[in-house]
Amino acid sequence: MADDVTSFVDGFVHEETQVGDGSVDLTLASVERVDESGAVDFGGDELADAETTTVEPEHRDEGDEYGWWDLDAGTYLVEYNESVDAAQSLFVLQPRDELVERGVTHPTLFVSKVPKIPLTVPAAGVSLKENARISTLRSPMR
Template sequence: MADDAATFLEGFVHEETQVHDGGVDLTLATVERLDEGGAVDFGGDELAAVETSRVEPEARDGDDEYGWWDLDAGTYLVGYNERLDAEQSVFALQPRTELVERGVTHPTLFVSKLPTVPLTVPESGVSLKRNARISTLRSPIR
C-alpha cells in the first residue's frame, strides 16, 4: 500500500521511518507567515498570490542540528522536504495524528503534486522541529 506512494516521492529525510503500512509520512521543510491576502476571481484574470514571509527555525541549544519553529496562533503555509510527481495517480494528504492531538491541523487534500499547505495553529501555539513528520500521504484513490 505505502509502496505505491513511496515510488512517486523523492527527497526523503529517512525513508525507513517515513514509509509504513498506513502510507508515507511527509516532513516539514518550510514555514511561511501570511502577510497580505491574495485574490481569487471567476475567470482567473484577477488572480493574485498571497504575500508571505519565511519564518526561520531557531536552534534551542548550540548542539541542535535542526532548529524549531515556535508558532503563535494563526494560519501559516508549510512546505515539505519530499516531492511528489504522480500525474496519473491521486493521493490523500492528511495531517498526522500527532499534529491533530496538539490542536494543529491542515486540510485533507487529494493531490498528484505537493502544494504548500495551510497549517492552522491554535491559540496555545505549537513548536515544530525542522523535518518533523506532520502529514501522511495515503495510497492512491482508483
C-alpha cells in the same frame, strides 16, 4: 502496499522511518507566515498571491543540528522536504494524529503533486522541529 505510494515520492529525510503500511509521512521543510490576503477571481486575470514572510527556525541550544519553529496562533503555509509526482494517480494527504492532537491541522486533500499547504495553529501555538513528520500521504483505497 507502501511501494504504490513510495514510487511517487522523492526527497525522503529517513525513508525507513517515514514509510508505513501503504503510507508515507511527509516532513516539514519550511514555514511561511501569511501577512496579507491574496485574491481569487472567476477567470484568473485578477488572481493575486498572498503576501508571506519566511519564518526561520531557531536553534534552542548551541550545536543543535536542527531548529524549531515556535508558531503563534494563525495560518501558515508549509512546504515539505519530499516531492510527489503522480500525474495519473491521486493520493490522500492528511495531517498526522500527532499534529491534530496538539490542536494543529491542515486540510485533507486528494493530490497528485504536493503544493504549499495551509497550516492552522490554535491560540496556544505550537513548536515544530525541522523535519518533523506532520502529514501522511496514502492511497485513497486504504
